[in-house]
Structures are given as structure tokens and as C-alpha cells.
Amino acid sequence: MRNEKPLSELVRLRRATDTFAAESIADSDLEEILRAGLEAPSSYNLQPWRFVVVRDGNQRRKLRMAAMNQQKVEEAPVVIVACGDTLGWREDIEEVIRLGQEHGIGGDVWAQRKRKNVIADLGSHPNMSMWVAKQTMIAATTMMWMAEALGYDTGPMEGFDEEAVRTVLGIPAHFRVLFLLAIGHLRGEDGKYPGRLSPSRTVFADRYEQPFQFTK
Numbered sequence: 001m002r003n004e005k006p007l008s009e010l011v012r013l014r015r016a017t018d019t020f021a022a023e024s025i026a027d028s029d030l031e032e033i034l035r036a037g038l039e040a041p042s043s044y045n046l047q048p049w050r051f052v053v054v055r056d057g058n059q060r061r062k063l064r065m066a067a068m069n070q071q072k073v074e075e076a077p078v079v080i081v082a083c084g085d086t087l088g089w090r091e092d093i094e095e096v097i098r099l100g101q102e103h104g105i106g107g108d109v110w111a112q113r114k115r116k117n118v119i120a121d122l123g124s125h126p127n128m129s130m131w132v133a134k135q136t137m138i139a140a141t142t143m144m145w146m147a148e149a150l151g152y153d154t155g156p157m158e159g160f161d162e163e164a165v166r167t168v169l170g171i172p173a174h175f176r177v178l179f180l181l182a183i184g185h186l187r188g189e190d191g192k193y194p195g196r197l198s199p200s201r202t203v204f205a206d207r208y209e210q211p212f213q214f215t216k
């Protein structure tokens with residue numbers, strides 16, 4: 001039986017990793033990490049996330065330059081570049097409907113209603129960048145936790161030049177490049193816990209500014 005770390009422990013102990021060893025990631029683990037992310041929930045199940053898995057040393061070197069020269073981008077054996085496709089839903093809606101029907105979610109009435117709702121919602125959406133970011137970050141975060149559960153270390157990043165990343169990876173203009181996730185094995189000492197704001201600043205009960213009472 002594999003020794004997977006429990007989520008409660010990971011939540012306590014995970015740190016954003018800055019320095020990675022050259023040691024690689026097992027293909028089976030990488031696939032499990034990716035598939036975990038692909039099981040994330042998304043609005044209408046439209047899955048607008050697109051991931052570029054960067055392993056090639058040359059590509060990692062170029063990506064590092066596009067990412068503020070952050071050394072972890074080149075050091076980590078894998079960097080997952082999480083993107084959101086702002087137009088893909090127009091194509092994917094029919095496949096998502098087909099999948100829903102295949103899995104017994106609904107019939108023709110369900111399909112028509114879903115098509116109508118999606119087009120009404122997304123056809124005139126005021127901020128598709130925001131919409132794809134919401135979905136994609138859940139999938140990417142799921143990958144982060146799965147990687148940690150399998151015993152790897154992770155470095156989340158938004159410090160990059162979007163256009164430069166697009167150029168290095170050949171990412172189309174209608175994709176937003178949202179997030180980089182370095183995965184590998186920590187080299188040296190992990191970062192220290194930097195602390196968190198008091199929950200009184202960030203969590204409220206029933207309405208904003210009404211304190212949520214933690215019992216401990």
C-alpha cells in the first residue's frame with residue numbers, strides 16, 4: 001500500500017519550495033498528479049483549463065527567463081504551466097453535453113437547457129479572463145495537493161511575463177497564462193512558515209465584518 005500523506009497534515013506542513021534537487025518525478029506519479037487536476041470541478045463542467053507540462057531542460061531554461069529568472073523554474077524537473085482558454089467553451093460545450101448524456105446526467109431536454117444557459121452566460125460574459133482563472137486555479141491547486149500527497153514538493157508562481165511565456169511555449173493569444181507550478185524534490189532546507197493573517201481579518205459569519213467565532 002502506498003504511503004500517501006493525509007490532507008490535514010499537508011495543509012499544516014506544506015511550504016512553497018524555492019530550491020529543487022535534480023531528481024526526477026516518476027511518470028506514473030506525474031500522470032496521477034495531472035489526472036487529479038483534471039477531476040476538479042468547473043462551471044458547467046466546461047473545463048477551460050489547458051496545461052503545458054514542461055520537462056525539457058531547454059524549455060525550462062527559456063521559461064525561467066520568462067519567469068523573472070526564478071531558478072526553481074529551471075531546477076524543478078517538472079513545471080506545469082496552467083492556462084485558461086477563453087474561447088474553447090464554444091467548441092467544448094457539445095462534447096461536455098455528450099459526456100453528460102453518456103454518464104446518464106440527462107436527456108435531450110437537459111442538453112437543450114444546458115446549451116441555452118451556457119450560451120446566455122458565457123456568450124456575453126464581461127470577464128472571461130476571470131472566468132477561466134476561477135476554474136483553472138482549482139484544477140492547478142488540486143495538482144499541487146496531489147503532488148504533495150505523493151511526497152513531492154511544490155513551488156506555486158505567478159511571477160512571469162505572460163507574453164514571454166506564450167512565446168516560449170507557443171500558447172495562443174486567446175489563452176490566459178495564469179499560474180506556474182514547479183514540482184520536484186526539495187534541495188536544502190524548506191522555507192519557513194511565514195504565518196497567516198488573523199482569521200478576524202479574513203473570515204466572517206453570516207455577513208461581512210461580523211466576526212466568525214473560532215472555538216479554538
Ligand SMILES: Cc1cc2nc3c(=O)[nH]c(=O)nc-3n(C[C@H](O)[C@H](O)[C@H](O)COP(=O)(O)O)c2cc1C
Nearest residue numbers: 014015016070156157158159160179191192193194
Ligand atoms: C498564486 C501564487 C503565486 C505565487 N507566486 C510566486 C512567485 O512568483 N515566486 C515565488 O517565489 N513564490 C510565489 N508564490 C509563493 C508564495 O510566496 C507563498 O505561497 C506564500 O508566501 C506563503 O508561503 P507558504 O506557501 O510557504 O505558506 C506564489 C503563491 C501563489 C499561491
